[in-house]
Amino acid sequence: MQVVNNHKRYHLQEVRRRTERESTMSSIAAYYNRKTVLITGATGFMGKVLMEKLLRSSPNVEAVYILVRPKAGQSMQERVANMVKSKVFDRVREDCPHFQEKIKPINAELTQPNLAISAKDSQELLSRVNVVFHCAATIRFDEPLKHALLLNVMGTQQLLLLSRQMQKLEAFIHVSTAYANCNRRNIDEVIYPPPVEIKKLCDLVEWLDESIIQEITPKLIGDWPNTYTYTKALAEYLVQQEKDHLNVAIIRPSIVGASWHEPFPGWIDNFNGPSGMIIAAGKGILQTVKVNNDAVADLIPVDVVINLILAAGWYTAVHRPKTMMVYNCTTGGINPFCWGDIGYHVISTFKRNPLEQAFRIPSAQMTSNHLINQYWITVSHKAPAMLYDFYLRLTGRKPRMMKIFNRLHKSMMLLEYFTTQSWEWSSENMNMLMAQLSPEDRRLFNFDVRQLHWSEYIENYCIGAKKYLLNEDMSGIPAAKQHLRKLRNIQYAFNTTLLVIIWRIFIARSQMARNIWYFVVSLCYKFLSYFRASSTLRH
Ligand SMILES: CCCCCCCCCCCCCCCCCC(=O)SCCNC(=O)CCNC(=O)[C@H](O)C(C)(C)COP(=O)(O)OP(=O)(O)OC[C@H]1O[C@@H](n2cnc3c(N)ncnc32)[C@H](O)[C@@H]1OP(=O)(O)O
Ligand SMILES: NC(=O)C1=CN([C@@H]2O[C@H](COP(=O)(O)OP(=O)(O)OC[C@H]3O[C@@H](n4cnc5c(N)ncnc54)[C@H](OP(=O)(O)O)[C@@H]3O)[C@@H](O)[C@H]2O)C=CC1
Structure with missing residues (x-):
């Protein structure tokens, strides 16, 4: 009798403990435990943060398949082995030392028929995958139309076809961009009709000569600023076409910047978007930039986007909304910040925490006036570059400054469309999803940008760029400050x-x-x- 009572008491205690544990546990993290996930673009900026967060928050995830191509003389295996050593995985490495065992790379090339996945790998994916996150894309603004179509549109179509055959698929999450519809001022969480019949366009570029495509690209893309945003708009339409066959959702982040908190504040690993410009400003190379100071800089931290992607995956799979959800993932309508303010905080951070071996003292003219900008380009970019190259030649070295400035000017020209205008995105679906989360999920998968403190974020962004992108040690700051003082004296002497x-x-x-x-x-x-x-x- 005593034994039975003890057993009953133990059982009740266990049930209570489990109930308590479940009530405080994250539903999102619990959902991904024991699921098999497929990620495309996992070697990219967002893909890495997505993989890290998934493996850290759901250590019991069954497997994370990633589609990887060989690149720059490295095999798929070598690339993955190098990738998992990256600093971005330091936290998950500490929490789960064997995390890489969950990562299952699959050789793939998204521009090839059937994504160039072998029959064996394909079978494995079809029988096991529960959730697909499609991040792979070319994000270059100057990508030739044919390649952008092949990857961003045809690649997406092929992945959708593959996903249709997946026996256990619960959700397909497509990562688009908030600028896919940048030809509009007000962008709702809906799919807008495509400007062309996609099949006809793909057929056309297939047989047309590369040089002719290049020539007619501006006509084809119409009021889109580049082939990137144009092809992302077309891809959205293709994804929507699958809504009756697949449980799909689309995430549209705006300008994805360094992380806010996770895995580390300010983590960044590429020069895209504002990052290259921020570094150029910190190095004192960029002294003038064409921006509308009062236009909204719709920057969004990468960890916010990843948290929303994971939450959307869970919601799509578990709640199965009747209509296909589109989530605009932006900050402008909720917690706006302007380009002028960003410029101010970037310069002041780099004055306090200078980059090593700066070319000039950080300072930036920010204007939307073309003539004024051209004047400053001549005076504070081209003239110093020519002088410095002259000095390099005199000292027997190879001139390089003019080349750097030409590249900078090319980037500035391609980015100015986004820095001189503002857009308004609705964010009802993001708010609705936030309301669906438990307090624990809201904490673990935070995408509430109302809490974002911009000046602190920009400071961490600049310091992150210094540490993670340029690999500069913070202990070098006194020497960098000394170098700035030297530059200041040179500047005074020169001006006098x-x-x-x-x-x-x-x-x-x-x-x-x-x-x-x-x-x-x-x-x-x-x-x-x-x-x-x-x-x-x-x-
Ligand atoms: C006072 C401060 C003010 C700050 C504010 C300034 C305002 C910034 C505005 C940003 C707005 C961004 C808007 C984006 C909106 C769309 C968002 C998206 O959907 S989607 C996403 C948005 N998509 C994008 O953002 C893509 C935009 N980018 C592009 O399309 C191209 O990069 C390009 C056409 C601009 C230049 O092409 P090209 O000349 O061929 O040059 P490559 O690229 O081939 O790079 C060659 C090598 O150089 C390396 N490197 C680069 N920068 C730097 C640097 N600063 N230093 C050192 N190194 C640098 C680079 O890593 C590479 O190394 P490796 O790999 O060879 O080893
Ligand atoms: N960064 C940003 O500001 C924003 C990004 N987005 C969207 O987010 C997604 C991810 O962007 P982000 O991480 O910044 O981009 P990255 O350029 O960093 O990563 C792109 C990824 O796609 C992969 N990829 C490219 N071409 C192929 C190919 N032919 N076959 C297989 N894989 C390929 C790359 O692999 P590899 O390493 O082999 O090149 C890489 O893993 C994209 O869809 C983008 O449109 C949306 C808004 C803003």
Whole structure:
């Protein structure tokens, strides 16, 4: 009898403990435990953060398949082995030392028929995958239309076809961009009709000569600024076409920046979007940029996007919404911040925490006026670059500054469409999803950008770029400050010499300038004599 009572008590205690544990446990993390996930674009910026968060928050995830291509002379295996050593995985490495065992790389090339996946691998995916996260894309603004179509559109179509055959698929999450519909000012969480019949366009570019496609690209893409945003818009439509066969959702992040909190504040590993410009400003290379200071800079931290992606995956699979959900993942409508403010915080952070071996003291003219910007480009970019290259030549070195500036100007030209205008995105679905989360999920998968403190975020972004992108140690800051002081002295000396030279030229040519010059010099002389006389009297 005693044994039975003990057993009953133990059982009740166990049930209570389990209920308590479940009530405080994250539903999202619990959902991914024992699921098999497929990620495309896992070697990219967002893919890595997605994989890290998934493996850290759901350590019992069954497997994470990733589609990887061989690249730059490295095999798929070598790339993955190098990737898991990356700093981004430091936290998960600490929590689950064997995390890489969950990662199952699959050789694939998204521009090839059937994604170039072998029959064996394909079978494995079809029988096991529960959730697909499609992140792979070309995000270059200058991508030739044919390649952008092949990867962003045809690649997506092929992945959708593969996913249709997956026996256990519960959700397909497509990562698009908030700028897919940037030809509109107000962008709702809906799919807009495509500007062309996609099949006809793909057929056209298939047989047309590359040079002809290049020539007619501006006509084809119409009021889209580049092939990237255009092809992302087409891909959204294809995804929507599958809504009756697949449980799909689309996430549209705006400009994805360094992380807010996870895995580390300020984590970033590429020069895309504002990151390259921020670094160029910190190095004192970028001194002028064409932006509308009052336009909203719709930056979103990468960890916010990843948390929303994981939450959307869970919601799509578990709640199976009747209509296909599109989540605009933006900050402008909720917690706006302007380009002018970003510029101010970037410069002030780099003055306090300078980058090593800066070219000039960080400072930036930010204007939307084309002529003023051109003036500053000539004065503060091209002239110093030419002078420096001249100095390099004199000292027997190879000139390089002009080349760097030409690349910078090309990037600035491609980015200015986004920095001189504002858009309004609705974010009802993001808010609705937030309301569906338990307090624990809201904490673990936070995508509430109302809590984002911009000045702190930008500071961490700049410091993150210094640490993780440029691999500069924070202990080098005193030396970097010393270097800035040296640059300041050089600048003062240079400006004074320039002023004297200009003035001398002016004096040689104008009687009036000469008269003013003699007047000023005699005034200074009288002033000095007066001071000397009065100090002698005092003693
Ligand atoms: C006062 C401060 C103010 C700051 C504010 C400034 C304003 C910024 C505005 C940003 C707005 C962004 C809007 C984006 C909106 C769309 C968002 C998306 O949906 S989607 C996503 C948005 N998509 C994008 O953002 C893509 C946009 N980017 C592109 O399309 C191209 O990069 C390009 C056409 C701009 C230049 O092409 P190209 O000239 O061929 O040059 P490559 O690219 O081939 O790079 C060659 C090598 O150089 C390396 N490197 C680069 N920068 C730097 C640097 N600063 N240093 C050192 N190194 C740098 C680079 O890593 C590479 O190394 P490796 O790999 O060879 O070893
Ligand atoms: N970064 C941003 O600001 C924003 C990004 N997005 C979207 O988020 C997604 C991820 O972007 P992000 O991580 O920044 O981009 P990255 O350029 O960092 O990553 C792109 C990924 O796609 C893979 N990929 C490219 N071409 C192929 C191919 N032919 N076959 C297989 N894989 C390929 C790359 O693999 P590999 O390493 O082999 O090149 C890489 O893993 C994209 O869909 C993008 O449109 C949306 C809004 C903003």
